[in-house]
Amino acid sequence: MENVASGNAPIVTLTDAEKHFGPVRALDGVSLSISPGECLGLVGHNGAGKSTLVNLINGGLAPSAGQITYTDALGKDTLNPMSAGVRSVFQELSLCPNLTVAENLRISHSDLKGSGWRRRAREEISAALDQVFPGHGIDAGIEVDQLSIAQRQMVEIAIGFSPRGSTARLVILDEPTSSLDAGIAEQLLDHIRTFCAAGGAVIFITHMMGEIFATASRIVVMSDGKVVADRPTTDFTRQGLVDAMGHVAANSDPETQSEKRVLTEEILRTPQGLSAHRGEIVGLSGLAGHGQAEALARLYFESTSSWRSLGSKSQMVFVAGDRGRDGVLPLWSILRNASITVLGQGKWLLDHKAEVEFGKTWKERVGIRTENIDNPILSLSGGNQQKVLFARALASDAPVVIMDDPMRGVDVGTKRDVYRMIREEAARGRTFLWYSTETAEVCECDRVFVYRNHEISAELTGDDITEDQILAASFEMQEA
């Protein structure tokens, strides 16, 4: 690791960096610099802008405004993150499952060529694995799909730290320990400390409080696209860190005080501990990707059949948040998209007139902005497509409505309409299971389950449902 500590010039410097996606300011003027030897803990709630920041630093996205400059190993300024030695390890596994461990190294290491490149790749990745995870027991010649999730994550981390023709100087780790067990995670933390002591820099994103305090030399807290705190780790206490994250500029609806009703009749309980009463709005919260969506999909699939239509006796309907994957039938009109579920509760021969009447009613009720409901569904904006999916679900008689983060990319006006409809329906005895990445939404629920690592880590009711409590349950508070 010679050359790494070439002076103390920051490896990367962001000056007022902004990133806009349409009207959304994902990153709203961030200034930050990371110097050799630093381990930066990056924390924040969902949508705080962590991923956007990381993608700007590793060159995946270009900033909408502001500047990002890098310094390479020789102390020269550059605009290229690659030549500055910036590497990223993502949480979503990005290895090619049909290639061997060594071949996966080749993908990001273009200098491996000519005869015998596989042997050199095997040596390099084995050395990197030995360095980070001593005693890992992973054969570099094995295909990735033979490996467990944890082993894949280990390979991915090792590729991030491996020399790859130059030297890794700044390694970005996005929730690297979420699939690793405690012992392996400890090895990684040790390696991060060694790496930083030798002059490397690390950006470390994690939901484990203990890990942050065990490794980070500095903690950056993000919220709503801004850096709200940037101090040495020693200046933080655990509770202080949670508080710093929690100060979201609350954009919750003022008109949403839901009177807490007395609920008695439990109509749903899963072995995993998820439960709901009649007429209750149950929120699922926690950091994104911690098993909430999977839990809801599994609940729906297990309660319904792909062989038999339950007709009017069906118990559940599903409102998709990932519209393209789970919701929209892209070749169809708005009307046909809206009516598919309710038709399944009716007769075998369709009544065209009744269907048109149904379309008119629901176009009014949910306020779909279109001249003609025979227009293709894809002619609508995302928010209006989402309204169609709400109409599809609410029009049925099913007593339980499952919502998988349905407010993604939906404008404020639509959200307000939908909140109102949900409260009305709940008052009539319908039960809602609602996964949301927006904490403000979850705070409106009657009961909240917080998920962490695909398990329920807390069940909150009544006055316990606060942003602080949810954040505290989302993050691992014990020592790693």
Added chain:
Amino acid sequence: MKRSMQIFTRPWIWSWLAAAVVFAMTLALTGADGATGLAYAALSFGSFAAIVGLGQMLVMTLGPGNVDLSIPATMTLAATLGLKVMNSEPGNAMLGLGVALLAGLLTGGMNVLLIFLLRLPPIIATLAASLVYQSVAIWSNRGLRIKPPEALADFATGRLIGVPNVAWVALVLSIIIWIVLERSLWGRWLLASGQNMRAARLAGVPVQAVRAVTYIAVALLASVAGYLLASFSGGAALNMGSEYLLMSIAVVVIGGTSVAGGFSNVPGIWGASLFMFLVVSMLNSYGAGAGLRMVLTGTIIIFIVIAASSRRGRL
């Protein structure tokens, strides 16, 4: 003006246009006298392609990877068993039809079992199963060529109001399938499953049941086609279905049904079936040899598909 242009955005128009052009080009050589004869032959032979094409269309509507390659074997097996049980005796036509349909039900059910229980890809499952069906047909037939009952043969080759009886049968089947697709819940379910299986399932569609029924429906249609074809041509032959493998897929694609799934087109199947017969007879009348005929047929199919799909892309 606008309405007359709108017709070009209909996916079925291209197969009908192609059929009309080829029809005119043939007549340009042979003279207008042959017009009725050519149309009659096209309707007769096109009917068999239309019936199996309708079945293949339903399966392909289920989306990529869904296709039934056992259609030829099912046709052969249904025809063989049907003719065997009729034994050329008069009054047995309905019994023969029943046996043929039963054979279709069994092969379709077998395909469903292979696809769902063994989780085989439909291409592999139906192709492998068709070897079994073909073998059963050979075993039960033992090289005998049994003639259909005379009344049935007369019906299959006869006509009503100048239109071949087989074309009437195919037309009735087409109308039934059109109603199922456009006006029934099951049709909606099929089209929804073909667009996005996961989204359909999450909207409450019993997607696996829809798939299973579709694979049985295609086998039933193939067995009807086999029964009629054997009656039409004076007996079942072991290779009688072979040309309908490519044919069934070609008429679906030329007819404007989406290969990506979720969109069916019944009128297009008819245009494409007529076209497939007419293009061969045109090349015959122009004296093209067998090799050249195949090359040209393939080329023409490719161009029709490109024309139809690029039109739709602009919608």
